Amino acid sequence: xxNDKERISKGFVxxxxxxxALVMVILVVITxxxxxxxxxxxxxxxxAVSSFYLEAMADYRARTVNNLINNNFExxxxxxxxxxxxxISSQEELRNSLGNTKKLLSLNRFALVDExxxxxxxxxxxxxxxxxxxxxxxxxxxxxxxxxxxxxSSKQLCLAIPTDGLVIMGKPFxxxxxxxxxxxxxxxxxxxxxxxxxxxxxxxxxxxLSDTDLGPxxxxxxxxxxxxxxxxxxxxxxxxxxxxxxxxxNLTLVWDxxxxxxxxxxxxxxxxxxxxxxxxxxxxxxxxxxSESNHLTSRILIMVTLFSMALxxxxxxLQSRKASRARLESEMENSRMFKSMANTDSLTGVRNKHAxxxxxxxxxxxxxxxxxxxxxxxxxxxxNGLKIVNDTQGxxxxxxxxxxxxxxxxxHFTHGAVFRIGGDEFVVILQDRGYDKMDETLASxxxxxxxxxxxxxxxxxxxxSVLTGEDEQIHDVFERADSMMYKRKQELKAMGAxxxx
Amino acid sequence: MKMVxxxxxxxxxxxxxxxxxxxxxxxxxxxxxxxxxxxxxxxIGAVDFAHELDSxxxxxxxxxxxxxxxxxxxxxxxxxxGMEEAQRQYLExxxxxxxxxxxxxxxxxxxQKDRLARVKNADxxxxxxxxxxxxxxxxxxxxxxxxxxxxMTFSSSDAAKGCKRIAYVGNTxxxxxxxxxxxxxxxxxxxxxxxxxxxxxxxxxxHEDRARGAKDTLAKYPDMETVAVEYDxxxxxxxxxxxxxxxxxxxxxxxxxxxxxxNPVGAARAITERGSDTVIVGxxxxxxxxxxxxxxxxxxxxxxxxxxIGFDTLQVAVKIADGNLPGDLYPELTNEITTIIYxxxxxxxxxxxxxxxx
Numbered sequence: 035x036x037n038d039k040e041r042i043s044k045g046f047v048x049x050x051x052x053x054x055a056l057v058m059v060i061l062v063v064i065t066x067x068x069x070x071x072x073x074x075x076x077x078x079x080x081x082a083v084s085s086f087y088l089e090a091m092a093d094y095r096a097r098t099v100n101n102l103i104n105n106n107f108e109x110x111x112x113x114x115x116x117x118x119x120x121x122i123s124s125q126e127e128l129r130n131s132l133g134n135t136k137k138l139l140s141l142n143r144f145a146l147v148d149e150x151x152x153x154x155x156x157x158x159x160x161x162x163x164x165x166x167x168x169x170x171x172x173x174x175x176x177x178x179x180x181x182x183x184x185x186x187s188s189k190q191l192c193l194a195i196p197t198d199g200l201v202i203m204g205k206p207f208x209x210x211x212x213x214x215x216x217x218x219x220x221x222x223x224x225x226x227x228x229x230x231x232x233x234x235x236x237x238x239x240x241x242x243l244s245d246t247d248l249g250p251x252x253x254x255x256x257x258x259x260x261x262x263x264x265x266x267x268x269x270x271x272x273x274x275x276x277x278x279x280x281x282x283x284n285l286t287l288v289w290d291x292x293x294x295x296x297x298x299x300x301x302x303x304x305x306x307x308x309x310x311x312x313x314x315x316x317x318x319x320x321x322x323x324x325s326e327s328n329h330l331t332s333r334i335l336i337m338v339t340l341f342s343m344a345l346x347x348x349x350x351x352l353q354s355r356k357a358s359r360a361r362l363e364s365e366m367e368n369s370r371m372f373k374s375m376a377n378t379d380s381l382t383g384v385r386n387k388h389a390x391x392x393x394x395x396x397x398x399x400x401x402x403x404x405x406x407x408x409x410x411x412x413x414x415x416x417x418n419g420l421k422i423v424n425d426t427q428g429x430x431x432x433x434x435x436x437x438x439x440x441x442x443x444x445x446h447f448t449h450g451a452v453f454r455i456g457g458d459e460f461v462v463i464l465q466d467r468g469y470d471k472m473d474e475t476l477a478s479x480x481x482x483x484x485x486x487x488x489x490x491x492x493x494x495x496x497x498x499s500v501l502t503g504e505d506e507q508i509h510d511v512f513e514r515a516d517s518m519m520y521k522r523k524q525e526l527k528a529m530g531a532x533x534x535x
Numbered sequence: 536m537k538m539v540x541x542x543x544x545x546x547x548x549x550x551x552x553x554x555x556x557x558x559x560x561x562x563x564x565x566x567x568x569x570x571x572x573x574x575x576x577x578x579i580g581a582v583d584f585a586h587e588l589d590s591x592x593x594x595x596x597x598x599x600x601x602x603x604x605x606x607x608x609x610x611x612x613x614x615x616x617g618m619e620e621a622q623r624q625y626l627e628x629x630x631x632x633x634x635x636x637x638x639x640x641x642x643x644x645x646x647q648k649d650r651l652a653r654v655k656n657a658d659x660x661x662x663x664x665x666x667x668x669x670x671x672x673x674x675x676x677x678x679x680x681x682x683x684x685x686x687m688t689f690s691s692s693d694a695a696k697g698c699k700r701i702a703y704v705g706n707t708x709x710x711x712x713x714x715x716x717x718x719x720x721x722x723x724x725x726x727x728x729x730x731x732x733x734x735x736x737x738x739x740x741x742h743e744d745r746a747r748g749a750k751d752t753l754a755k756y757p758d759m760e761t762v763a764v765e766y767d768x769x770x771x772x773x774x775x776x777x778x779x780x781x782x783x784x785x786x787x788x789x790x791x792x793x794x795x796x797x798n799p800v801g802a803a804r805a806i807t808e809r810g811s812d813t814v815i816v817g818x819x820x821x822x823x824x825x826x827x828x829x830x831x832x833x834x835x836x837x838x839x840x841x842x843x844i845g846f847d848t849l850q851v852a853v854k855i856a857d858g859n860l861p862g863d864l865y866p867e868l869t870n871e872i873t874t875i876i877y878x879x880x881x882x883x884x885x886x887x888x889x890x891x892x893x
Contacts, residue, residue: 129633151607152637157622160636165612183822183889185613186584186842254886 047351054347058340065332072325085284088297088310092282095223095233095310100302102219106193106212107177109139114197114210117146122202125159132156143213146197148205166211168194174209179303181243182213189216189243191304220244236298236307238277248296249311250289257309261296264289273298277307379454381433382440390453390461397463398507409469410501412511413450413476414519415443417458418493419532438492446479460494461512472498480522484529493531495523578883581838581874582820586617586846588624591864594857600634601654602848604665604690605739606642606769610796610819610841611665614690617845625853632849642736642769644668648675655679660856663848664700665690668738673698685855689848691741691839693868702861704848704869709741712837712873713748713794716816719835719875720790723814727758728789731781733774733802733817734766735795742766745794745818762788767797774801782809793817796824799836803827822889829881838884840871847871 113135122128128146133156136144145155151169153162163169168178174196182190194211201207216235223233223244234251235244240258247253251260258277262270264287276283280300287294298309377389385393400406417439424432436458443460444452449468453461464472476498483493497519499511602618604611615636622632635654639646644667651672654662662684666672673695676686680699688694693703706712720730732749735742746764753759762785767773774797782788782805791806791813793799799817803824806813815833817824820841827833851865861867876884 157626157631157633158619158636159634160615161607161638162612163607163640164609165615185609185616185820185888186582188616 046354050347050351050354054343058343061336061339065336069325069329069332072328085295085297088295088312089282089284089299091231091233092297092299092308092310096299096301096308098223099219099235099304099306099308102214102222103179103191103193103303106141106214107195109141110144110193110195110210110212113139113141113144114195114200117202118200124203125154128154128202129156141212142215142218145211145213146200146202146207147194147209147211148202148207150205166192166194168192168209168211172208178211179305181216181237181305189245190214191216191219216243217245220246231310231312233308233310235301236277236309238280238305238307240274240277243306248309249294249313250292251311261287280305280307382437382454384440384444384452384454384460386453387455390455393451393453393463394508401501401505401507406501407503408501409465410508410511411464411469411472411498412501412508412515413447413462413464413472413496413498414512414515415439415460415462415497416495416519416523418495418523418526420458422532435492439494442479442482442492442494446475446482463508469500472500483526487526487529487531493526495519495526497522578874578876578880578887581872581876581884582840582887583843584620586620586624586843588621588628588850591850591854593625593630593853596630598630598632598634598660598853598856599658600632600661600663600849600852600856601657601659602634602636602663602665602689603647603650603654604636604638605647605667605692605736607638607640608769608796609821611636611638611690613820613841614845614848617842617847618849619845620842621846621849625849630853632853634849642667642739644671644738647672651675651679655682655684660685661852662686663689663852664694665705666692666694666740667736669693669695669698669740670738676700687848687852687855690841690844692739695740701855702851702865702867702869704851705844705871706741706839706873707868707870708873709744710748712818713745713792714752715748715873715875716745716818716835716837717749717752717792720792720814720816721752721756721759723834724759724789726756729760729762729785729787730790730792731763731765731778731785731788732761732792733777733794733798734764735769735798737766737768739795742794749792749794767795767801769795769797771797771801771804774798775804776801778802778805779809782806782811782813788813790814790816795819796821799824799827799833803832807832820884820888822885825881825885825888828876828878829885831878835875835877837873837875839873844871 116135116138117131120127120131122131132144132146132154135141136156143155145153147153147162147169151161151163153160153165166180166182168174168180174194176196178192178194180192180194182192184190191214192211193214194209197207197210220235224246232247232249233244234242234246234248234253234257236242236257240256242254242256245253248257251257258270258274261273265273265285269285269287272283273285275281276298282297282299284295284297287296292313294311294313296309296311298307300306301308377385377392379386397406397410417435420432420435423435436454439458440452440454440460443462447462447464447468449464449466449471451463453463455461468475476496479494479496483496486493497515497517499514499518501508501511505511604614618634618636622634625632637650647664647667648671651662651664652675662679664672664676664686666688669692676688676694677699679686680701686700688698688700688703689705691706691709693705693707694700724730730753732746734746750761753761763781765777765781767777774793778791778801781791788811791802793802793815794817796819799815799819800821800823802815802817806815807827815827816835817833818837818839820836820838824833824836828836847869851869854864859865
């Protein structure tokens with residue numbers, strides 16, 4: 035029974051350990067697989083993300099330029115209304131008005147142009163027909179956005195609007211315009227992460243307007259010329275066509291071993307192209323950092339999970355063992371209880387015939403092994419008159435008599451093993467101290483028994499015998515004690531004790 | 536008073552007559568790059584955009600100038616940018632300079648004469664003139680000076696020798712520029728062949744001086760034959776048509792000497808159209824001309840430092856307006872350089888002037 039329990043317990047532990055190990059291995063394998071899958075898909079993600087990211091950046095900056103243009107146009111309209119209402123009658127008043135308006139509306143180089151293409155600014159008046167292409171026509175019919183390459187490599191965005199009906203100092207005026215230095219626009223659009231992400235403005239023919247580096251393509255260089263040797267002919271043709279037609283697009287190119295992603299988008303109304311470039315290895319680096327961070331997190335999670343599982347398994351094991359032990363103890367207790375119940379006489383509370391048999395067996399083993407040779411006595415006790423009491427006074431009185439007899443025996447043989455082996459028969463085994471005091475105790479109990487005859491109390495006949503070297507088993511001693519008990523019974527009868535006879 | 540002026544004028548005229556041309560050029564430093572050098576380094580310093588005002592402290596807070604030049608043309612727009620930079624720097628110092636910078640759509644000495652007549656009595660501290668025709672305009676300037684106007688000349692054309700204008704800022708070596716360009720052409724053609732000369736406006740001193748320099752240089756080589764001398768009146772279209780005409784008449788034309796900014800552009804267009812091998816030498820920094828130079832259609836160009844001309848003109852004008860005469864504060868002739876550049880220099884010059892490499 036115990037072996038079965040141990041086997042079951044070991045099986046449970048083994049299963050728990052193997053199961054936990056298996057779960058851990060599966061967890062690790064899945065994590066490694068997921069990690070490798072993530073790395074392998076990063077390349078694809080980089081291309082997609084960088085294109086999306088750059089397209090968004092290009093579009094945003096293109097819109098920013100467009101908003102700048104629209105804002106300036108609106109300010110120019112306001113400025114025109116102010117000037118129209120100014121009743122200007124001299125060049126000095128006109129210059130003052132232009133200066134005030136320019137300052138008030140934060141306009142760059144704000145100027146009016148009369149029908150003879152004479153340009154009026156805050157400080158100068160000059161003939162400007164050769165300086166601004168939009169003045170080549172006699173009349174300006176609509177808003178004009180043009181790019182001017184100034185002598186000295188300054189590039190300006192020129193915004194002009196017609197000034198229908200404007201007459202100052204008797205002269206009809208045909209246009210007003212502002213000039214915005216493209217460097218100022220570049221500063222407005224400058225990327226915060228310059229060094230990894232670049233932007234530049236280009237003309238349709240690829241000329242650099244913003245004077246900014248586009249990664250390996252230095253400021254001032256023509257993007258179409260510079261990319262020609264770094265991309266396929268088909269890609270270059272598409273790039274050139276997109277620039278010419280003002281279409282957005284993107285491409286990747288390898289420059290000095292570094293993969294670059296380039297996105298471009300037209301800036302509305304200007305004929306410009308906004309180009310954004312990012313080193314792809316920067317994205318890779320960022321992805322790698324994120325990936326490594328995720329891996330680290332995964333590793334920590336795995337470790338925590340493993341530790342938790344180990345802890346949990348240990349606690350589970352301990353709890354299981356504790357429960358098993360408790361169950362075992364409970365079962366043992368039950369067993370003891372059952373055993374006790376099986377070996378105990380329910381009426382008197384002393385051990386019964388079954389217990390005596392086990393006891394007898396153990397003693398016999400010791401006798402046979404030579405371990406026990408002497409200093410053991412067997413006392414056989416028999417209650418006198420039990421049948422009469424049962425027959426005349428009922429079984430309750432009989433039971434009381436048995437209890438009284440048991441009490442009497444137990445009171446005197448405090449250092450002995452008392453067994454009720456029959457209805458009115460008890461056996462006491464004396465060893466050690468009980469054996470040493472046997473004579474004294476026998477005398478004591480016999481004396482009380484004899485006194486009880488007169489008192490009408492319980493009378494017990496006690497016969498005894500000791501183990502000798504010739505005895506092979508305790509029953510031999512029992513037989514002698516039993517004979518002596520019968521003799522004593524006769525003696526007690528003679529003294530007046532009741533018997534069934 | 537009139538007698539004094541007449542005497543002065545007479546003496547000036549005599550001196551101008553007696554002194555050879557070289558005596559005037561001795562005052563200035565003409566710095567064309569020797570033809571033999573043909574170095575790409577010639578672009579460096581050809582145009583100086585990094586000007587700062589000198590230490591002179593103007594006497595007034597406000598100035599009002601009037602400048603007139605020959606014709607509405609990008610060359611003078613470049614000069615205007617130099618002026619605007621000087622004006623901006625003065626403004627930073629608290630000195631406000633207003634000015635007019637005016638020209639006719641077509642070169643015309645009469646138009647310039649009319650302009651000067653209109654403005655001479657107006658409230659201008661200085662009147663600056665880029666002389667359209669020295670014979671017509673020089674007397675007008677003298678008259679204005681006599682009437683108390685402060686008149687200076689600027690850009691590429693000074694007034695006639697002996698004119699009373701107070702000072703001149705600009706190209707003082709047009710004759711030499713013409714001679715240098717022609718010398719380069721002759722070398723290229725191995726000193727033989729038929730050549731044509733395109734000039735700008737009739738009477739414009741700078742153009743005429745360059746044409747004279749060209750003619751004198753050609754005269755030194757007997758195998759060089761001048762087949763035509765034409766004026767385009769500072770029009771590219773005219774230069775183009777004139778070149779086509781010359782090519783029709785002289786299919787074996789070996790070279791063209793262009794004396795102004797529009798000449799080489801028109802000539803290059805015509806030469807390209809015809810697929811001719813005619814060698815072009817010319818003046819100035821027109822973007823289209825520079826691209827033709829880069830393509831090898833034009834052999835060489837003489838590039839003037841227009842920005843410096845404009846900047847120095849305004850600076851000298853302030854000093855004249857304050858009553859200072861030529862001397863320690865400024866010279867009577869402020870020379871600005873001309874640099875001859877070749878195909879190898881074209882891209883760098885384009886980037887310098889227009890910020891765009893081909």
